Amino acid sequence: xxxxxxxxxxxxxxxxxxxxxxxxxxxxxxxxxxxxxxxxxxxxxxxxxxxxxxxxxxxxxxxxxxxxxxxxxxxxxxxxxxxxxxxxxxxxxxxxxxxxxxxxxxxxxxxxxxxxxxxxxxxxxxxxxxxxxxxxxxxxxxxxxxxxxxxxxxxxxxxxxxxxxxxxxxxxxxxxxxxxxxxxxxxxxxxxxxxxxxxxxxxxxxxxxxxxxxxxxxxxxxxxxxxxxxxxxxxxxxxxxxxxxxxxxxxxxxxxxxxxxxxxxxxxxxxx
Numbered sequence: 001x002x003x004x005x006x007x008x009x010x011x012x013x014x015x016x017x018x019x020x021x022x023x024x025x026x027x028x029x030x031x032x033x034x035x036x037x038x039x040x041x042x043x044x045x046x047x048x049x050x051x052x053x054x055x056x057x058x059x060x061x062x063x064x065x066x067x068x069x070x071x072x073x074x075x076x077x078x079x080x081x082x083x084x085x086x087x088x089x090x091x092x093x094x095x096x097x098x099x100x101x102x103x104x105x106x107x108x109x110x111x112x113x114x115x116x117x118x119x120x121x122x123x124x125x126x127x128x129x130x131x132x133x134x135x136x137x138x139x140x141x142x143x144x145x146x147x148x149x150x151x152x153x154x155x156x157x158x159x160x161x162x163x164x165x166x167x168x169x170x171x172x173x174x175x176x177x178x179x180x181x182x183x184x185x186x187x188x189x190x191x192x193x194x195x196x197x198x199x200x201x202x203x204x205x206x207x208x209x210x211x212x213x214x215x216x217x218x219x220x221x222x223x224x225x226x227x228x229x230x231x232x233x234x235x236x237x238x239x240x241x242x243x244x245x246x247x248x249x250x251x252x253x254x255x256x257x258x259x260x261x262x263x264x265x266x267x268x269x270x271x272x
Contacts, residue, residue: 007060055213173258
């Protein structure tokens with residue numbers, strides 16, 4: 001038995017642990033072990049190399065999950081620990097991490113943010129997705145057109161390959177842009193409608209990310225990007241964008257494209 005300590009967790013991770021009775025392993029990688037419960041909710045147990053996320057439990061010790069676990073490994077949960085096969089994780093002293101960016105401040109400065117981004121040299125990467133769907137979704141989100149956005153979201157959901165298909169990644173970035181473009185009350189309704197439409201049509205892991213986005217929650221890399229946008233320092237923004245683009249094979253690039261195109265759809269200056 002290897003004993004580990006949890007360094008931090010998001011509130012939804014605590015909820016998952018408290019409300020789960022039939023957990024099983026969904027995916028195992030070197031630095032990530034994704035779990036799923038009877039409600040189809042996901043908990044990601046990750047190393048500090050991956051870091052905080054909206055449904056992450058971060059382990060402070062070094063461990064390679066793929067060497068210790070497989071899809072058949074047993075899982076048990078108690079008040080202060082979770083056992084994953086031969087790994088015993090103490091969660092009693094984990095610090096809570098807030099997954100919610102400062103949307104109110106970001107919204108208040110959305111014009112400055114858009115103007116700043118248009119001056120940067122940004123990759124001309126385009127997702128392998130129908131551009132008509134991408135532009136229509138972005139325009140609908142920028143204009144808070146819920147009915148149109150839901151129709152397009154249902155067509156993008158699950159489109160592409162991988163654990164988080166490109167269509168979902170684009171949707172997630174577009175959802176983050178909507179939180180910046182609109183007041184919190186409007187953004188909350190709009191993004192929840194989109195995430196609730198798309199989540200049942202895609203993979204369990206993608207659904208978890210989309211539902212988190214609908215709650216206004218984002219991972220640590222995105223939060224650092226948002227902080228950089230408020231600093232209005234071009235070099236810092238480009239550094240954080242590079243970190244986003246490096247996520248997955250194209251997941252980060254697809255999400256960043258969704259974010260940028262949706263911001264552009266709200267700004268004649270950016271769209272020209």
